[in-house]
Amino acid sequence: MEDNIFDKFISQKTLFKNKENLRHNFRPNQLPHRNEEIDTISYNLWEALKGHIPSNMTLYGVTGAGKTAVTAYVCHHLKAKGESMGSQVESIMVNCRQIDTQYRVLSHIGNSLLESYEQDEIPFTGWPTDRVFNELIRRMDQRGGVFVIVLDEIDHLVRKVGDDLLYNLTSLNSSLKKARACVIGISNDLKFTDFLDPRVRSRLGQLDVLFKPxxxxxxxxxxxxxxxxxxxxxxxxxxxxxxxxxxxxxxxxxxxxxxxxxxxxxxxxxxxxxxxxxxxxxxxxxxxxxxxxxxxxISSLPSQQKLVLAAVLLNEQNGLRNVQTGQVYDIYRQACKHIRQNPLTQRRISGLISNLDMLGLVTARTVSKGRYGRSKEINSCIPANINAPEIMKAAEEEMALVFKAAYHHQTSL
Ligand SMILES: Nc1ncnc2c1ncn2[C@@H]1O[C@H](COP(=O)(O)OP(=O)(O)O)[C@@H](O)[C@H]1O
Ligand SMILES: [Mg+2]
The missing domain is CATH 1.10.8.60 (Helicase, Ruva Protein; domain 3)
Structure with a gap:
């Protein structure tokens, strides 16, 4: 029988019992060091099980602080308790990085409330927003009970399209007749409420929970x-x-x-x-x-940024470290000539160097040169196992020319 390329894996010993368990979308059934946060959130949502409206909440914290995991965990318990107590409580979690417009969030929530005998999904696009909103209210009232609407990564949506969605969702209770709703916003950005209209801020910020790193x-x-x-x-x-x-x-x-x-x-x-x-x-x-x-x-840098990074690297390939803006500019200008592009001014290049610094690709340290004023010392800080020239060449053909060409280096300007 022909050898199969997968055979060697079958006999190979595995170290994993269940690899899924170590992935981030896995929902563990224990969350060490988050008891306080779980208590605060669940104490508030306990209102929903009693048929009352819980306070709206904002959960903040850096990425990977367990906000999504804790919320999903609490919602899971809320659902189970609701079923066993016979109280109509429903939580709907929306990731606003994936579903990132007001229309799509509203239609997503609306469609998740579709009864099995109903056919009419809210279309993916095309309705006026107030029609989607009214349909959402109709469906919520039809089902009744308390709805906990979780908007995960809401900072992303607010930054992109503003806070209309939050305004509308936090005023749901004035339109609902039978049902009740509360909103939980989850944000990776600690300053996210600065972007909000003060009315939205005060409605959403009834209860804040900070997830420390x-x-x-x-x-x-x-x-x-x-x-x-x-x-x-x-x-x-x-x-x-x-x-x-x-x-x-x-x-x-x-x-x-x-x-x-x-x-x-x-x-x-x-x-x-x-x-x-x-x-x-x-x-x-x-x-x-x-x-x-x-x-x-690196590969998605705009062309001019790539050229500037290339100029820093080309200097370093020649043994020049701690170079100044002028030295980078000099090589950059030669590179532009090689690929027949018009160079930008030195002032603009200085700005592009600062951008590369912000992206963590170079460090540009300002040093004092006594009476000669101040200048920058520029170095790349790309780890050794990353081949930046190859990445740039793969992303843009012209970069091959840039790295192949001959340069005249000045040691100091
Ligand atoms: N206390 C914890 N116990 C076990 N796993 C955790 C805990 N906190 C976070 N995690 C896990 O770490 C990963 C990131 O957590 P997540 O909730 O997505 O963070 P955030 O939403 O704050 O960015 C997830 O896989 C999550 O299951
Ligand atoms: Mg998250």
């Missing part, structure tokens, strides 16, 4: 608990959980980042045919994650 020890507990279900026993080597937690704690205490590190480390170990995950696998996993995040940033 996890510290390294808390992340260890989270990882251990998830690892028990996700990995086989005894496969985690000494210091691995601690290292994953420490690295993620540096990265603003992001549990998602900690889980990714652990999962990818275990994948690396498994691929190498090892029986245990060690700290080296974690380091390799970390540099892969870094590369995965940085690659799209």
């Amino acid at each position: 996890y510290d390294a020890e808390q992340l260890q507990d989270i990882l251990r608990q998830r690892a028990v279900q996700g990995l086989n026993e005894g496969v985690i080597g000494p210091g691995v959980i601690e290292l994953c937690a420490a690295l993620a704690a540096q990265e603003h205490g992001d549990a998602r980042c900690a889980l990714d590190l652990l999962r990818i480390s275990a994948e690396k170990a498994e691929k190498e045919g090892e029986n245990t995950v060690n700290q080296n696998h974690v380091r390799v996993a970390q540099s892969q994650i870094e590369a995965d995040q940085m690659t799209p940033v």
Whole structure:
């Protein structure tokens, strides 16, 4: 029989008990270090089980602080309790990064309330917004009870299209006859309410819950608990959980980042045919994650930004570090000539260098030169395992020319 390329995997030993358990969309049934937040939210939503209107809430915190996981967990318990108590309570969670216009959020909520005997879905587009809104109210009243509307990543939608949706949803109760509604907004941006109309702000901010970033020890507990279900026993080597937690704690205490590190480390170990995950696998996993995040940033830079980054790299290929804006500009101008483009002014390039600094691709430190004034010292800060020239060449053909051409370097200007 012909050999099959998959055969080798069948006999390969796996380190995972259930890999899904280590992914971020998995909903764990325990959430260590979030008891307080769970208590605050569930105490408020307890009103819904009694048939009253809970306060509207805003949940804030950095990404990976467990906001989505905690809310989904509480809503899950709310539903189960509602069913066992015979109270009509429904929660509807909408991710406003994926569903990112007022129309789509309203129609999504409306369509999730469609009774099985009804056929008429609200169309994906085309109705005036107030018609969608009225249809939503009709359906909510028809079903009755209390609705908990969760708008996850609401900061994203508000930044994109403003706060009309929040205005409309937080005034639902004045239009509803039988049903009742409360709104939970979840935001990764701590300053998100600054964008809101004061009326919306006060209606939505009846109860604020701040999710603090996890510290390294808390992340260890989270990882251990998830690892028990996700990995086989005894496969985690000494210091691995601690290292994953420490690295993620540096990265603003992001549990998602900690889980990714652990999962990818275990994948690396498994691929190498090892029986245990060690700290080296974690380091390799970390540099892969870094590369995965940085690659799209580099490849999607606008052309002029790519040229400026190329100019910094070309200087460095020639052994020049701590270069000044003038040296970058000089190489940039030569590069433009090679690909027959008109160069921008040095002033504009200085702005583009600051952009690259903000994106974490270069560091531009301002240093004082005594009586010669101040100047910048510019260095790339792209990790060694990322081949920025190749990424730029793959994204834009002309960049191949830029990196192939000969340059005249001035050591100082
Ligand atoms: N306390 C916790 N215990 C277990 N897993 C957690 C905990 N907090 C967060 N997670 C996990 O970390 C990942 C990111 O959490 P998430 O709720 O999506 O964060 P946020 O919504 O604040 O960005 C998810 O996979 C989630 O299951
Ligand atoms: Mg979230």
